[in-house]
Amino acid sequence: MDVSKPDILVVGAGPAGLMAAEAAAGSGRKVLLVDAMPSFGRKLLMAGKSGLNLTMAQPERDFMQAYTPPAFLAPMLQAFGAQHVQDWARGLGVELFIGSTGRVFPTAMKASPLLRAWLARLAAMGVEFRPRWQWVGLDAGAFAFETPQGARAVHPRATVLALGGASWPRLGSNGHWADILANSGVEIMPFQPSNMGFLRAWSRFMAPHFGAPIKPVGLRAGNVQGRGEFVISRLGIEGGGIYPLAAALRAGATLELDLVPDLPLTRVIEKLAQRRKADSLANSLRKSLNLSAAKLALLQECARPLPHEPAALAQLLKSLPLALAGPYPMAQAISTTGGIACAAVDKTLQLRALQGVFAAGEMLDWDAPTGGYLLTGCLASGRWAGQAAAQYGRSAV
Numbered sequence: 001m002d003v004s005k006p007d008i009l010v011v012g013a014g015p016a017g018l019m020a021a022e023a024a025a026g027s028g029r030k031v032l033l034v035d036a037m038p039s040f041g042r043k044l045l046m047a048g049k050s051g052l053n054l055t056m057a058q059p060e061r062d063f064m065q066a067y068t069p070p071a072f073l074a075p076m077l078q079a080f081g082a083q084h085v086q087d088w089a090r091g092l093g094v095e096l097f098i099g100s101t102g103r104v105f106p107t108a109m110k111a112s113p114l115l116r117a118w119l120a121r122l123a124a125m126g127v128e129f130r131p132r133w134q135w136v137g138l139d140a141g142a143f144a145f146e147t148p149q150g151a152r153a154v155h156p157r158a159t160v161l162a163l164g165g166a167s168w169p170r171l172g173s174n175g176h177w178a179d180i181l182a183n184s185g186v187e188i189m190p191f192q193p194s195n196m197g198f199l200r201a202w203s204r205f206m207a208p209h210f211g212a213p214i215k216p217v218g219l220r221a222g223n224v225q226g227r228g229e230f231v232i233s234r235l236g237i238e239g240g241g242i243y244p245l246a247a248a249l250r251a252g253a254t255l256e257l258d259l260v261p262d263l264p265l266t267r268v269i270e271k272l273a274q275r276r277k278a279d280s281l282a283n284s285l286r287k288s289l290n291l292s293a294a295k296l297a298l299l300q301e302c303a304r305p306l307p308h309e310p311a312a313l314a315q316l317l318k319s320l321p322l323a324l325a326g327p328y329p330m331a332q333a334i335s336t337t338g339g340i341a342c343a344a345v346d347k348t349l350q351l352r353a354l355q356g357v358f359a360a361g362e363m364l365d366w367d368a369p370t371g372g373y374l375l376t377g378c379l380a381s382g383r384w385a386g387q388a389a390a391q392y393g394r395s396a397v
Contacts, residue, residue: 001128006032008389009143009156011135013040014173015375016361016382017162018118023386024160025125029394032154033122034133034145035172041115042171043164047375048111055085055372057102066373068247072342072366076380085376092117103372135163137180138354158356158389162382165336165362166191173362178339185353187341189365193333194246195374197238198255199325206301210234212294217241218258220319221248227261232294235328243334244369250327257320259295265318272310281306289317298322335374337367348388349381356392360385 008024010017013035021033033040047053056063063082067073080088086096086104094114095107106114123129134146142153166175175191182188215229219241228241242249249255260268268289275284285291291299299306302320307313330336340359344352349364351357360381368374 001030001032001126003032003128003130004152004154006030006128006154006156007158008032008386009034009154009159010162010386011035011143011159012162012164012172012361013037013129013131014043014162014164014361014378015041016164016363016378016385017160018044018122019379019382020160020162020358020360020386020389021122021127022118022125023383024390025122025127027387027390027394029390031125031127032130032156033127034130034135036132036134037172038131040119040129040131041111043168043173044111044115046168046171048109048115051105051109052111052114053103053105053370053372053375054089054096055082055104055376057082057086057098057104063373066244066368066371067377068367069342072364073377073381075347076384077376080380080383082372082376085372085379088379089114092121101371135177135180138184156356158358158392160358160360160382160385160389161363162360162385163363165339167193167196167330167333167336167362169331175336175339177363181340181351181354186351187344189338189341191330191336191338192250193327193330194337194367195243195335195370196246196330196333197233197242197328198236198249199328200236200323201325202232202234202236203301206232206297209294209297212292213239214257214259214292214294214298215241216261217295218261219245220256220258221245222251222253224248224253232298236324237322238328240370243371246327246369247337247367249324255322255324257298257322259291259299259317259320260289263289265314268314268317269310272314275310281308334370335362335367337365339363339365341365348392349385350388350392356389358385358389358392 007029008031010021010033021031025031137144145152163177164173178188209232224245230237230239230241271288349358361378
């Protein structure tokens with residue numbers, strides 16, 4: 001292949017870019033896949049450190065409701081949703097299992113075997129790989145790169161951009177591409193952190209509990225509520241239970257915690273009313289409600305001095321307000337919202353301002369929590385854009 005004139009250029013070798021390359025190559029196109037980093041799939045490997053939650057096995061309607069805006073990715077997820085992701089992974093020789101919450105993981109609980117098999121498949125399909133190619137702009141219709149061999153210009157028939165958001169600068173997702181596209185007339189929305197922790201200035205009494213999980217716990221912010229767990233950290237709070245509430249919390253909603261989610265309010269009141277005079281309040285809470293030391297500390301941190309009247313104390317336990325000071329810095333977020341506005345692409349994910357240029361993954365302004373939703377959305381949009389680019393490139397011959 002003449003790498004200066006491929007059928008399809010894919011910029012970015014994360015999950016969305018790899019899937020776009022596979023889709024385009026599977027349509028018979030000659031694909032050049034480039035990435036600024038020394039090796040491909042680094043964000044996938046990072047996700048694998050927590051087991052590589054590929055997708056979520058649940059009814060389609062429930063699955064679709066995890067995405068914001070809800071209709072944007074719908075056709076892509078219908079074409080390549082949770083079951084398709086599982087079939088695709090098994091097709092790479094990766095054994096999977098479904099956890100008790102519906103989360104789908106490789107049996108090996110890591111990403112490297114899947115990534116090796118995926119890259120081998122792409123090589124067998126004829127995809128050309130070029131690491132350490134940094135996209136620096138557009139020059140008279142050509143894609144300009146800085147490479148170890150010097151400046152290069154690529155003139156593809158069609159291009160898929162899959163450069164990620166702005167939350168992993170050390171892995172290559174730094175959002176610098178936004179200025180290039182904005183200068184070409186593409187509408188760019190401001191980046192915001194998503195799937196991240198939230199800041200809280202703790203008192204010194206909380207230091208012994210840094211790293212402690214709060215579970216099980218009910219969580220509510222605005223109209224969003226759920227159940228899960230989070231971890232008390234030096235900076236504040238973080239963990240999977242927080243991520244679905246991130247948008248509401250970013251917008252200023254108050255976080256309320258149910259520290260005893262398995263008990264109704266009336267039952268909590270009954271248990272508190274049975275407190276023996278000889279027991280301290282802390283001992284009574286620990287014994288009657290099985291509160292952990294971390295939950296007790298959190299209760300004291302947020303509501304000291306505690307009321308002794310059972311109904312008032314029970315109300316606090318069921319709806320404890322936890323004041324936060326905003327999200328973690330963007331570089332510490334798992335993902336970002338913002339980037340290319342949904343209105344800036346057509347139904348094939350082609351940029352309206354740049355014919356023959358498609359975008360996928362976290363470059364686009366959509367959001368989803370972790371739990372397999374985020375990764376599935378990247379894979380589905382990458383496949384969609386890769387297929388559309390292949391079709392466009394065929395018509396451009």
